[in-house]
């Protein structure tokens with residue numbers, strides 16, 4: 370089982386408590402689709418993804434960015450059992466969506482960059498450590514049902 374320090378718990382809860390989901394979710398997913406263009410292949414029904422401006426202005430990308438964050442909020446609310454909480458989501462991404470699990474980490478890194486930019490100096494090394502640990506567990510939980 371994952372052990373969390375009080376600092377880690379407080380940091381994760383504070384980051385998600387203060388987060389503007391309508392801003393951060395779309396920004397993180399757009400970055401992922403722009404920086405790692407092969408991730409676009411899973412979103413063939415999202416319409417125009419032909420360049421950065423199209424991706425950043427695409428309402429389906431924005432909506433899905435918020436959906437991803439809602440998934441993460443569920444993890445924040447269940448920090449002691451993220452793996453079990455993500456079983457269904459892992460099955461969905463593996464069996465149905467067939468998302469290459471390497472991509473989870475890429476999206477997580479884009480989210481880290483967006484959060485770091487929004488938090489500025491408050492995103493200290495200790496805060497980054499807690500955030501990366503949380504995302505590593507999320508990524509690991511999403512990969513779990515792959516076989």
Ligand code: HEM
Nearest residue numbers: 408411412436437439440441462466468472473476477507
């Ligand atoms: C931090 C990692 C991720 C989280 C927390 C996450 C979360 C979610 C959630 C909550 C849903 C909606 C599930 C439902 O409708 O029941 C979803 C759907 C989906 N995810 Fe992910 N996801 C992650 C990473 C990725 C990555 C990296 C890709 C592809 C590169 C991806 C592709 C998709 C697709 C294609 C759908 C279905 C979209 C649709 O047609 O509406 N996900 N994800």
